[in-house]
Amino acid sequence: TRKLILDSDGGVDDAQALLMLIAAGRTPDAITTVFGNVGLDAATRNLLTVLAVGGRPDVPVHKGAARPLNQPVIDAKYIHGEDGLGGAPRPETIPQTASDNAVAFLIDTFLAAASAGEKVDILMIGPFTNLALALRLEPAIVAGIGQLTIMGGTIYGRGNTTPAAEFNVYADPEAAQIVFTAPLDIVIAPWEPCVTHNMTGAEVDTLFADVPDGLEKDFSLALAAHARQTIAGYGGGDNFRFVDPLAAAAVIAPDIVTKSTRASVDVALAPGITRGMTVVDPSGRLGTPMVTLIEEARLDQLVALYRASIAFRPAAT
Ligand code: BDR
Ligand code: CA
16 A cells, blocks of 8 residues: 555544554554644644554654744634643653654655655645645645545535634635645545534443553543533534544545545635635636545444544554
């Protein structure tokens, strides 16, 4: 299988997505980090933490952009907590550190793949600043990029951060436009399918019933508990949603997708109520390359992958 890079802003659902990848044997070959749910340093620390909890401190982590291309930094601490992981219990020490060269790493990796006649896949579950910078500095990297899977945007324009915009796009709309309109093989998990797959709190509790105790269980349990509290706080009832995990699941098991749409996607940049809105056009009139938007996916498979991530125990080293 192709090499995989994960680009992430280190929130609660990012952590769940990474644990799912590790448990499914699809551990990223490298991680690039970006500001978003929390600041860049906290996001990086969180992803290093997940690698430690998941028994994969060997995975290299590269710090990327600390702010968007053309607006002030925002965060989503009101959703993910001050530390970005909902206060989940962490290992005493993190054995590994991150280097601070994400954009150079992306350019070198994709150019090397292109010259070797290979392609590297990338899964993006945070703001798109790192890849946007790499594409602007070295457009030739598109020859080395395989499938680009993204959690971001909306199909029908119902945003979660503003009435029109989804968080990953709203955090850096210019970067999103650069990435969504690049000549690449893009699969997007927009907001809508990510939130039609809810589990009740009782169903989530059953997932933990037969899992052996340990830091991994406590960590996963804390992430799930925080995610439920957040949704409940937004009137979502005692539910649990798979947001970044759906994009990760589409990488692990593409057949999880049961309905998708091919369309052009562009991003509204003008200041005002539509800034960060993704405009989706199946007719292609926007003139930007067509991408695949996931509309429906199989919840049972998603739950199975999540369950496996909770039961997963790193190989005894
Ligand atoms: C996206 O925003 C972040 O808060 C989540 O981690 C996810 O990547 C959902 O809009
Ligand atoms: Ca994220």
